Amino acid sequence: MMFYRLLSIVGRQRASPGWQNWSSARNSTSAAEARSMALPTQAQVVICGGGITGTSVAYHLSKMGWKDIVLLEQGRLAAGSTRFCAGILSTARHLTIEQKMADYSNKLYYQLEQETGIQTGYTRTGSIFLAQTQDRLISLKRINAGLNVIGIPSEIISPKKVAELHHLLNVHDLVGAMHVPEDAVVSSADVALALASAASQNGVQIYDRTSVLHVMVKKGQVTGVETDKGQIECQYFVNCAGQWAYELGLSNEEPVSIPLHACEHFYLLTRPLETPLQSSTPTIVDADGRIYIRNWQGGILSGGFEKNPKPIFTEGKNQLEIQNLQEDWDHFEPLLSSLLRRMPELETLEIMKLVNCPETFTPDMRCIMGESPAVQGYFVLAGMNSAGLSFGGGAGKYLAEWMVHGYPSENVWELDLKRFGALQSSRTFLRHRVMEVMPLMYDLKVPRWDFQTGRQLRTSPLYDRLDAQGARWMEKHGFERPKYFVPPDKG
Ligand SMILES: Cc1cc2nc3c(=O)[nH]c(=O)nc-3n(C[C@H](O)[C@H](O)[C@H](O)COP(=O)(O)OP(=O)(O)OC[C@H]3O[C@@H](n4cnc5c(N)ncnc54)[C@H](O)[C@@H]3O)c2cc1C
Known part of the structure; x- marks a missing residue:
């Protein structure tokens, strides 16, 4: 390989x-x-x-x-x-309630060390979300506007500014990015x-x-x-x-x-760079490349959300404490390839470990x-x-x-x-659905998008007649409902 x-x-x-x-x-x-x-x-x-x-x-x-x-x-x-959490505290979410939950968590964890005397490794690094396409940039602009409405500072920045904020990044294929300066990393x-x-x-x-x-x-x-x-x-x-x-x-x-x-979730850890990365180096999310990257002890932690996730424990449950599951470099290869495109200088850096830990996903x-x-x-x-x-x-x-x-x-x-x-x-149902859900973490949602798995679980007696009339379907609580119609001769 x-x-x-x-x-x-x-x-x-x-x-x-x-x-x-x-x-x-x-x-x-x-x-x-x-x-x-x-x-x-x-x-x-x-x-x-x-x-x-x-x-x-x-x-x-x-x-x-x-x-x-x-x-x-x-x-x-x-x-x-x-x-095994990667420790990235990110407020940039599509939906307001999730933005608010993350914003509150950020503020809570910020003061926790002082409140308890326990070091949590809280470091305000900021995050940069990269856009390789105009569609991604539009999506980031929407998130940016949402964050600003609830008082979370963030701004859309140029590829040049990205390069200034993170010197290891290849920015040549970028059309822009979003910078969220108050995002942080912690020891979870x-x-x-x-x-x-x-x-x-x-x-x-x-x-x-x-x-x-x-x-x-x-x-x-x-x-x-x-x-x-x-x-x-x-x-x-x-x-x-x-x-x-x-x-x-x-x-x-x-x-x-x-x-x-649960699905398996992977990230790699490298040794420190020759000139170790500063602890304040921003976290990078390259959703088009399906990866995230953060500074970890002067080196790199990088994981992602692959297109072909691996569900786990369908038959029975995990042991009492989670152990690192088996490495699977073939499975991780597309994400590694993406990382090397984004940070070509890492080619000679030594990897310490590929972490593989189960994480849960919902329908x-x-x-x-x-x-x-x-x-x-x-x-x-x-x-x-x-x-x-x-x-x-x-x-x-x-x-x-x-x-x-x-x-x-x-x-x-x-x-x-x-x-x-x-x-x-x-x-x-869950096993199939989470295989669709995990890649969505970094997919761009297009208008009229709907889940493909777990469909036609409940249909009305009119289903066949409506379908013959060109119904395009959406799923709600397992029910198929017509979303719009495309006349059969135009379909
Ligand atoms: C590799 C990886 C990287 C991640 N990176 C990030 C990240 O950067 N940022 C982020 O926000 N999230 C991240 N996550 C997600 C995050 O780590 C999890 O969502 C979070 O830790 C889940 O916390 P939890 O308390 O729900 O579950 P857990 O941490 O799994 O806690 C559940 C606990 O319940 C206990 N338990 C279960 N059954 C019983 C029982 N019958 N009796 C008694 N105890 C029981 C278990 O032993 C366990 O300790 C990552 C996850 C993974 C796997």
Whole structure:
């Protein structure tokens, strides 16, 4: 393979951007102290999952005055997807609610180090989103306008300006870019530890190495959880179990459908450059090349969203703590090729590792939050579509508000778990749909676009007649609906 010759692959160090303090800090949190104590038999809230989402919900609930909260983690804190996260905190999203969640997360993580004394590696690098085509530039201009409306600084810049901001980039094929100066990078596991530490200061009891087996439900209402260390009676249960959330939801007597599915997600880490990159070097998103690139310890971290993703764990679930999955250089090659086109100087740089970690995706590429329509008191925050770090702070806040006040301070209706039915929870549907969803992360959406997978699940008795009249179809909640008609002789 051509690229093995271009870049020599050396060493297999245990290294990841999520781990800067994780190994040393994890045992110093109060989780270790709590572990030595017996589980309580009662609590108001039990949260399942010690990743970025679970710790964020715990942090916000405790800040809002709820005290009787227990957080359970089957492995060690932050040892799920959060541990392998690339650490990029990006506010540039197409949709306002996601922009707001990411903006809140950015502000929260910025002050967390000061609040908790735990170093999170927060560095304000800014991000640059490249456009290779006019269509991409138009799309960036739309995002730019949206960001500015809610007060996030960003601007459209020329290729020349891009080259000034990042000297390694080949800018010859660019037509423009968007610069978001307040975007940042962090160590995601350390952010989760800091949130857990602050929550524990506020009275949340955290138990690691404790698995939730199932949630107990009576007359459609949560009554408690069964764990491998005993039962806890509770009023509220929060499923923040990442890629395990689907299975956990189904494990109750009255199952809760949480449609998500994991795909493998890859990025490489290089050794430092001869002149190491500054820690403030901006993060690059080259969506036309399907890659992202950030500074990592003077070298490069680069991953992406390939056209042909690999779904994983369709039959059964991952182990307790996520391990780095197998390297697959053939699969990563198109992204590597794209990276070398964008940064030709990297050809001789040594790669330390290809990280491969599962991440969850949902049928519509938007995260899942809210209360189950089937079981009262059963809340969910999961399915983060590779943006769990960016959204985690804000999403945790909105979910906590929802639980405490009965509604969140922002309109998160489009993210509500209730938008899905059992139909979208079929494993086959999910497996096919996430293969379509993951590439969409960097695809340009064209007008009249709709999903291709999971179609014709529900059709009306008029379907054939309307189709014969030239109906072009859209899907809503599994139903095929005519979107517009093209007369048969013009089709
Ligand atoms: C390679 C990679 C790079 C990424 N890069 C970025 C990035 O740069 N920026 C960004 O915003 N996002 C990124 N993401 C996405 C982000 O890391 C995830 O969305 C986020 O970490 C998910 O957090 P979580 O808390 O939902 O899940 P997790 O971190 O997986 O946490 C879930 C936790 O629940 C626990 N659990 C599960 N079942 C049980 C049970 N029955 N009992 C007790 N505990 C249980 C698990 O052990 C786990 O610790 C990346 C993801 C990957 C894989």
